[in-house]
Amino acid sequence: xxxxxxxxxxxxGEKIAGRFLVGKGxxxxxxxxxxxxxxxxxxxxxxxxIHFIEVKTVSLVSWTxxxxxxxxxxxxxxxxxxxxxxxNRPELKYTIHETGDIDDKNTTDGYRPEDNLHPWKLKRxxxxxxxxxxxxxxxxxxxWAFDAVTVRIDTKGKTAIVEYLEDIIL
Numbered sequence: 327x328x329x330x331x332x333x334x335x336x337x338x339g340e341k342i343a344g345r346f347l348v349g350k351g352x353x354x355x356x357x358x359x360x361x362x363x364x365x366x367x368x369x370x371x372x373x374x375x376i377h378f379i380e381v382k383t384v385s386l387v388s389w390t391x392x393x394x395x396x397x398x399x400x401x402x403x404x405x406x407x408x409x410x411x412x413x414n415r416p417e418l419k420y421t422i423h424e425t426g427d428i429d430d431k432n433t434t435d436g437y438r439p440e441d442n443l444h445p446w447k448l449k450r451x452x453x454x455x456x457x458x459x460x461x462x463x464x465x466x467x468x469x470w471a472f473d474a475v476t477v478r479i480d481t482k483g484k485t486a487i488v489e490y491l492e493d494i495i496l
C-alpha cells in the first residue's frame with residue numbers, strides 16, 4: 327500500500343530528527359518500535375539514560391509532482407536497511423536549525439507539530455514504552471525519559487527547524 331504524503335513527510339522528519347539527535351550526542355538504539363497499542367518513533371541513549379522520542383513533523387511545501395513523489399519513495403525505501411543510510415542520504419541533506427536559531431513565527435501558518443501530542447496519543451505511547459521496558463527486562467525505575475522532537479521542513483529550500491522537548495510527562 328503506497329504511503330500518503332503525510333506519512334512520507336513523517337518519515338523524512340524522523341530521519342532529520344535522528345540526525346539532529348546524533349549531533350546532540352545521542353546514540354540511536356532503535357527505530358519505529360511498534361505494538362498494536364502504540365509506536366515509539368526513535369529510541370536513543372545518552373549517558374546511560376534511555377530516551378523514547380516521539381517525532382512530530384509538518385511540511386512547509388507539499389511534494390506536488392510525480393517525479394518528487396517517486397524520489398521521496400526511493401529515499402524512504404533505500405533508508406530502511408541501515409541507520410547510517412537513514413542519516414546520510416544525499417537527498418536528505420537538510421540544513422537543520424534549532425528553533426531559537428531563526429525566526430520561525432510564520433513558517434506553518436500557526437500550526438505547531440507539537441499540537442498533535444494528544445492525550446490519547448500519550449496514553450498509547452505510555453503503553454508502548456511499558457512494553458519496551460518489559461521486553462528489555464528493565465523496570466520503570468530505570469533511568470528513562472519520554473521526549474519529543476518537532477520538525478518543520480521546507481522541502482524546496484532543504485531546511486528544517488527542529489525543536490527538542492525534554493521530559494514530557496505521560
